[in-house]
Amino acid sequence: MSDHANDVMKQYQAWAQQSWDAWMQSLQRPASPFAPAAPASSDDVLSRAMGGLKSYADWLQAAATSGIAGQGQGDWQQALQQLFLGMGQPAAASPFMGAPFAGTPFAGMNQPFAQAFAGIDNAAAHGFAQQWQSWLQAMQPRTGEWNAGFGGDSPAFGYTRERQMQQQALLEAMREYTDASNRYNTLILRANADGFERLREKLAERTDPGRQIDSLKALYDLWVDAAEEAYAQIALSDEFRDAYGAMVNRQMHVRQLQQRQTEAWCRELGMPTRSEVDSLGKRVQELRRELRAAAGGAPSRASAPDAELDALRSEVAALKRKLSGRAEAAHAPKKVVSESLGAEAENKRKPAARRTAKAAPTRGTQRTRK
């Protein structure tokens, strides 16, 4: 690229940075004391959108200086790899990396999928990581002491025996969660790598004039298709199912142990605990059911005769179906009529039924008969 183009890009990048700063400021406060703040709805959307948009904008800028443009017969694969995987670049310069990754397993990795996961501003997803960090900081003096004194595998004893055991269990649970989380993240990274390979394959099919990619947005959209395909394949694998289940289960185990410790502290301070509130809620709900049943309202539990009647009903229905199946097999095959709304519809009627079903004669409706 010429010096002039580089100058233009430098000026442009400075201007773009100002734009981003303005956006970020607009999220934090009104533009002036007299102007109304942007309403909550647009704030929410902007917050959610910001991570993805910033990554995309950075990627555009990186693309502008990457040499991806003007590739005659050059090595487009190398340029592509540079652009999407940022080989050899520091993470901060990567198009898909940003602040959301600090302190996460994705830190230091050039990994487009990481943005999609970690970039989302989601309390439920990230709250746990933050909670964990705070917990570790708060517990550091004690855990250090216990680890130094007794070690994770040492038997607990003495006046603080119960506390030691709780803490050892929590440390072990955290270690297990880290392992499970790393296993899951490895699969996400693999999905990203597979996505890039798929992108390369898709591009290799587009060398004919007329099918070539002529804009960054088109290249990005193609990458999204490739990335989602790769992700879907991995997400439906047995390996992913196991890793996903393990990660969630381990995280829940950590949370549960944390809750137990918190409750112990609450009891010491005379504060009501979550377990106590739950217990009360459960009793109230049970009382409501009993009250309603006693008042003769719609019972939430079937009485014994009702349950018996229901069981008999099911049995009769099953027998009827069995008999009906035999009769059909003996006399006539089940007729199946297909009708379509847009594309496909199917109407199943057994011979005895009236035949009035018609799909609405709407536009785009097709009817076929099997």
Place this chain on the structure above:
Amino acid sequence: MFTPLRIDPAKLLGEVSAFQRKLAAGMESLRGMHEPEYANTPREAVYREDKLTVWHIKGNGKPTSKTPLLIVYALVNTVWMTDLQADRSLVRNLLEQGEDVYLIDWGYPDGADRWLTLDDYLNGYLDRCVDAVRQRHGLDAINLLGICQGGAFSLCYTAMHPDKVKNLVTMVTPVDYHTPDNMLSHWVQNLDVDLFVDTLGNIPAELMNYVYLTLKPVRLNQQKYVSMVDLLDNRKEMENFLRMERWIFDSPDQAGEAFRAFIKDFYQGNKLVKGTLTIGDKPVDLGMVTQPVLNIFAEQDHLVPPDASRALGKHVGTTDYTQLAFKGGHIGIYVSGRAQREVPPAIHQWLRSRD
């Protein structure tokens, strides 16, 4: 042999700067935009209990159908998807067709609802909602339209209370939870649901939303917002976008016990099609559903795969079963232009011939 990338350097610079310009201008257009309202078709509350409300939706004319239609929505997200905006409203279109429409707004569960079971929801709340509508019309049975999880609830309810349902319509309803393309189901198979619910209590809506977003992570977390930039200078389109965002993220927490049973019995156990499901003490046998059934599903549904819905035909007891496939996705079946033209008339005509 040519390169697949034919990006002109000058065009590239133009593309990059155009994106930034749109973003910068977008800040101005977003400022002052208020949260878009839903369609808010006129309605009247006819029954309330705890956090739920049964709304009677008011049309311009008198309904022509003799039997009212009660919409049973899922516990996840809100029922206002069916009345999203004036020109994309399932309920408004059903009213125009002549249906008499009621819908259940389940509300937002909190800690007090932690112990609500599926039995409480189906044989309690839903049954009393159906009774309320039946009593208003002096009818033994009414029509039900169940959506997504609400469709599964409607099937269970109809099997348990067959005398109270005249016709049943199910939309994007999962029936077989073990089809190979069901990503949500795949993910929860190894989940320790007891540990999950015992730890979290009610399941936070944000967590549910996060899981849905990770079904298509790049498309839903990034590409959608990149595409939004092209809408920033179009106020009407931006309002539509923001309205959809509002609906997606304004969702209720899930009552812990009901969630536990739904994941265990439906997603993990697949008991609805195995015929081994019980709710409370009542067995749920799809063979007991002998009412006419209209089953509508979306061919590009990433939440409820078409095969998960199609399975109903094999298991339902009725001799009058109609199945319609819609070309679109889980949400598009309510809000796309094609949906407005095709779905409400199809529902109405099917119901009218059985009224």
